[in-house]
Amino acid sequence: MDLITPAQRDELFDSFERDAFHLELRDDYGSPVEDTPYARWQRGQADDYTWLGPWMALMKRVTGEGRTVRRVRVVSEPHSEYVTWEHSLTRLNIEAGEDIRWLPRHRLPKDVTFPLRGNDWWLYDDRLLAVGHFDSEGRVMGSEIVEDPDTVAECIRLRDLLWSVATPHTDYTP
Numbered sequence: 001m002d003l004i005t006p007a008q009r010d011e012l013f014d015s016f017e018r019d020a021f022h023l024e025l026r027d028d029y030g031s032p033v034e035d036t037p038y039a040r041w042q043r044g045q046a047d048d049y050t051w052l053g054p055w056m057a058l059m060k061r062v063t064g065e066g067r068t069v070r071r072v073r074v075v076s077e078p079h080s081e082y083v084t085w086e087h088s089l090t091r092l093n094i095e096a097g098e099d100i101r102w103l104p105r106h107r108l109p110k111d112v113t114f115p116l117r118g119n120d121w122w123l124y125d126d127r128l129l130a131v132g133h134f135d136s137e138g139r140v141m142g143s144e145i146v147e148d149p150d151t152v153a154e155c156i157r158l159r160d161l162l163w164s165v166a167t168p169h170t171d172y173t174p
Helices: 006-014 032-042 050-064 081-095 149-165
Strands: 019-024 068-075 099-104 121-124 128-134 140-146
Touching: 006 050, 006 121, 006 128, 006 140, 019 149, 032 050, 032 081, 050 068, 050 081, 068 081, 068 149, 081 099, 099 149, 121 149, 128 149
Parallel strands: 019 068, 068 099
Antiparallel strands: 019 121, 121 128, 128 140
Protein backbone atom coordinates (compact mmCIF):
# COMPACT_ATOMS: atom_id res chain seq x y z
CA MET A 1 0.00 0.00 0.00
CA ASP A 2 1.31 3.42 -0.94
CA LEU A 3 1.06 6.13 1.69
CA ILE A 4 1.39 9.86 1.28
CA THR A 5 2.98 11.95 4.01
CA PRO A 6 0.97 14.27 6.28
CA ALA A 7 2.44 17.20 4.32
CA GLN A 8 1.25 15.67 1.03
CA ARG A 9 -2.19 15.10 2.55
CA ASP A 10 -2.31 18.77 3.57
CA GLU A 11 -1.66 19.67 -0.08
CA LEU A 12 -5.09 18.17 -0.87
CA PHE A 13 -6.56 21.27 0.77
CA ASP A 14 -5.33 23.24 -2.23
CA SER A 15 -7.37 21.18 -4.68
CA PHE A 16 -10.75 20.48 -3.08
CA GLU A 17 -13.60 22.73 -4.14
CA ARG A 18 -16.35 22.64 -1.48
CA ASP A 19 -16.04 20.43 1.57
CA ALA A 20 -13.38 18.56 3.50
CA PHE A 21 -14.54 16.29 6.32
CA HIS A 22 -12.40 14.47 8.88
CA LEU A 23 -13.61 11.51 10.93
CA GLU A 24 -11.43 11.03 14.02
CA LEU A 25 -11.81 7.74 15.87
CA ARG A 26 -8.77 7.50 18.13
CA ASP A 27 -8.39 8.55 21.75
CA ASP A 28 -4.68 9.15 21.32
CA TYR A 29 -2.49 10.31 18.45
CA GLY A 30 1.22 10.53 17.99
CA SER A 31 2.61 13.27 15.82
CA PRO A 32 6.11 14.77 15.88
CA VAL A 33 4.58 18.26 15.54
CA GLU A 34 2.52 17.71 18.70
CA ASP A 35 5.05 15.88 20.89
CA THR A 36 6.68 18.92 22.50
CA PRO A 37 3.50 21.01 22.98
CA TYR A 38 1.67 17.99 24.41
CA ALA A 39 4.50 17.27 26.85
CA ARG A 40 4.55 20.96 27.82
CA TRP A 41 0.80 20.85 28.51
CA GLN A 42 1.22 17.68 30.58
CA ARG A 43 3.74 19.55 32.75
CA GLY A 44 1.32 22.48 33.14
CA GLN A 45 3.49 24.86 31.12
CA ALA A 46 2.18 27.64 28.89
CA ASP A 47 2.10 27.28 25.11
CA ASP A 48 2.37 30.03 22.50
CA TYR A 49 0.78 27.75 19.84
CA THR A 50 3.31 28.73 17.17
CA TRP A 51 3.51 25.06 16.20
CA LEU A 52 -0.12 25.33 15.04
CA GLY A 53 0.64 28.33 12.82
CA PRO A 54 0.91 26.54 9.46
CA TRP A 55 -2.32 24.59 10.01
CA MET A 56 -4.18 27.67 11.22
CA ALA A 57 -3.01 29.69 8.22
CA LEU A 58 -4.12 26.91 5.86
CA MET A 59 -7.55 26.66 7.50
CA LYS A 60 -8.05 30.43 7.51
CA ARG A 61 -7.18 30.59 3.82
CA VAL A 62 -9.37 27.65 2.82
CA THR A 63 -12.41 28.69 4.84
CA GLY A 64 -11.88 32.33 3.87
CA GLU A 65 -12.34 31.20 0.27
CA GLY A 66 -15.78 29.86 1.19
CA ARG A 67 -14.87 26.18 1.48
CA THR A 68 -15.89 24.18 4.54
CA VAL A 69 -13.70 22.07 6.80
CA ARG A 70 -15.56 19.86 9.26
CA ARG A 71 -14.67 17.18 11.79
CA VAL A 72 -16.47 14.67 13.95
CA ARG A 73 -14.39 13.43 16.85
CA VAL A 74 -15.67 10.11 18.21
CA VAL A 75 -14.28 9.91 21.74
CA SER A 76 -14.41 7.75 24.84
CA GLU A 77 -15.70 9.23 28.07
CA PRO A 78 -14.09 9.86 30.38
CA HIS A 79 -11.59 11.41 28.00
CA SER A 80 -8.05 10.21 27.58
CA GLU A 81 -5.40 12.73 28.55
CA TYR A 82 -4.74 13.38 24.86
CA VAL A 83 -8.42 14.12 24.09
CA THR A 84 -8.57 16.44 27.12
CA TRP A 85 -5.61 18.35 25.63
CA GLU A 86 -7.17 18.27 22.15
CA HIS A 87 -10.45 19.63 23.51
CA SER A 88 -8.59 22.52 25.15
CA LEU A 89 -7.09 23.46 21.75
CA THR A 90 -10.22 23.12 19.64
CA ARG A 91 -11.18 26.78 20.10
CA LEU A 92 -8.17 27.61 17.91
CA ASN A 93 -9.45 25.33 15.12
CA ILE A 94 -12.86 27.01 15.39
CA GLU A 95 -11.26 30.47 15.23
CA ALA A 96 -9.50 29.39 12.03
CA GLY A 97 -12.84 28.46 10.46
CA GLU A 98 -13.22 24.74 11.11
CA ASP A 99 -16.55 23.32 12.30
CA ILE A 100 -15.96 20.58 14.88
CA ARG A 101 -18.41 18.27 16.59
CA TRP A 102 -17.93 15.66 19.31
CA LEU A 103 -19.60 12.27 19.61
CA PRO A 104 -19.06 10.14 22.71
CA ARG A 105 -18.75 6.46 21.78
CA HIS A 106 -21.63 5.51 24.04
CA ARG A 107 -23.88 7.77 21.91
CA LEU A 108 -23.02 6.14 18.59
CA PRO A 109 -26.14 5.00 16.74
CA LYS A 110 -26.74 1.26 17.04
CA ASP A 111 -25.22 -0.96 14.38
CA VAL A 112 -22.73 1.67 13.17
CA THR A 113 -19.76 0.05 11.54
CA PHE A 114 -16.67 1.93 10.48
CA PRO A 115 -15.34 1.31 6.98
CA LEU A 116 -11.66 1.28 6.09
CA ARG A 117 -10.68 -1.02 8.98
CA GLY A 118 -11.80 1.61 11.48
CA ASN A 119 -9.11 4.08 10.44
CA ASP A 120 -9.58 7.85 10.48
CA TRP A 121 -10.18 9.53 7.14
CA TRP A 122 -10.50 12.83 5.35
CA LEU A 123 -13.19 13.01 2.68
CA TYR A 124 -12.72 15.69 0.03
CA ASP A 125 -15.68 16.85 -2.09
CA ASP A 126 -17.47 13.50 -1.70
CA ARG A 127 -15.03 11.90 -4.14
CA LEU A 128 -11.61 11.26 -2.59
CA LEU A 129 -10.56 9.77 0.74
CA ALA A 130 -7.22 10.12 2.52
CA VAL A 131 -7.26 7.23 4.99
CA GLY A 132 -4.94 7.59 7.97
CA HIS A 133 -2.63 4.76 8.96
CA PHE A 134 -0.90 4.47 12.32
CA ASP A 135 1.80 2.26 13.76
CA SER A 136 1.31 0.06 16.83
CA GLU A 137 2.13 3.01 19.12
CA GLY A 138 -0.41 5.31 17.46
CA ARG A 139 2.13 7.34 15.51
CA VAL A 140 0.97 8.69 12.17
CA MET A 141 2.56 6.75 9.30
CA GLY A 142 0.76 8.46 6.42
CA SER A 143 -2.45 8.36 4.41
CA GLU A 144 -3.73 6.04 1.72
CA ILE A 145 -5.66 7.61 -1.16
CA VAL A 146 -8.95 5.83 -1.90
CA GLU A 147 -11.26 6.80 -4.75
CA ASP A 148 -13.40 3.65 -5.02
CA PRO A 149 -16.99 4.94 -5.53
CA ASP A 150 -18.59 2.33 -3.24
CA THR A 151 -16.19 3.06 -0.40
CA VAL A 152 -16.62 6.81 -0.86
CA ALA A 153 -20.43 6.40 -0.85
CA GLU A 154 -20.24 4.39 2.39
CA CYS A 155 -18.14 7.14 4.00
CA ILE A 156 -20.57 9.83 2.82
CA ARG A 157 -23.48 7.98 4.46
CA LEU A 158 -21.51 7.57 7.69
CA ARG A 159 -20.40 11.22 7.66
CA ASP A 160 -23.97 12.43 7.26
CA LEU A 161 -25.25 10.16 10.03
CA LEU A 162 -22.53 11.04 12.54
CA TRP A 163 -22.66 14.76 11.74
CA SER A 164 -26.41 14.76 12.47
CA VAL A 165 -25.99 13.21 15.95
CA ALA A 166 -22.69 14.78 17.05
CA THR A 167 -22.61 17.79 19.39
CA PRO A 168 -21.13 21.11 18.19
CA HIS A 169 -17.96 22.04 20.06
CA THR A 170 -19.55 25.07 21.74
CA ASP A 171 -22.29 22.85 23.20
CA TYR A 172 -20.11 19.89 24.19
CA THR A 173 -19.13 19.66 27.83
CA PRO A 174 -16.78 16.81 28.58
